[in-house]
Amino acid sequence: DAKTTQPPSMDCAEGRAANLPCNHSTISGNEYVYWYRQIHSQGPQYIIHGLKNNETNEMASLIITEDRKSSTLILPHATLRDTAVYYCIVRVNTGTASKLTFGTGTRLQVTL
């Protein structure tokens, strides 16, 4: 699975959009981009995933650049409950569904 690079930490004011970047310059054509988050002392939670098109669900939007070498997770209206470590993961969608390779993630702090 391709390696990802994320900033170690970011701050965001409550109510504003949080834009979390991820670099995955060595991504292969069959690798998807996944985002999980881990709120303190809880297990990770799936947020969204995509291959090359932008994706949106009730939690977030995922913007993937045309060359697929980077992506941005957008939380449109961040709340205090969005304070967490956000992990960007790239992996293929074949074979076993497990073996998520987590990096160090971005610690997002949402403030009043």
Next chain:
Amino acid sequence: KAGVTQTPRYLIKTRGQQVTLSCSPISGHRSVSWYQQTPGQGLQFLFEYFSETQRNKGNFPGRFSGRQFSNSRSEMNVSTLELGDSALYLCASSLGAGGFDEQFFGPGTRLTVL
């Protein structure tokens, strides 16, 4: 639908002992994966079980083992505990069908080795 449950939530052991952790997946899920989380190494994949068979394995020594029962419940065992085994052990379940398969994580078991 109940989420993934893990027992016990907290555990304290001493070096050299062994420990067994339990994970009950979401009803209908056939795949159970285990992860270890430490401050130094982050989240690392241990192994995955599907239909009572180990389907994938991470890079951990043989002291770490697991099994899965016919009802999909899983246990992991760590023998001859070392101080470095102190960690949060997370279990995740998924349908196990392959392809995209959202993994649902449990709250974890926090193991402290003294």
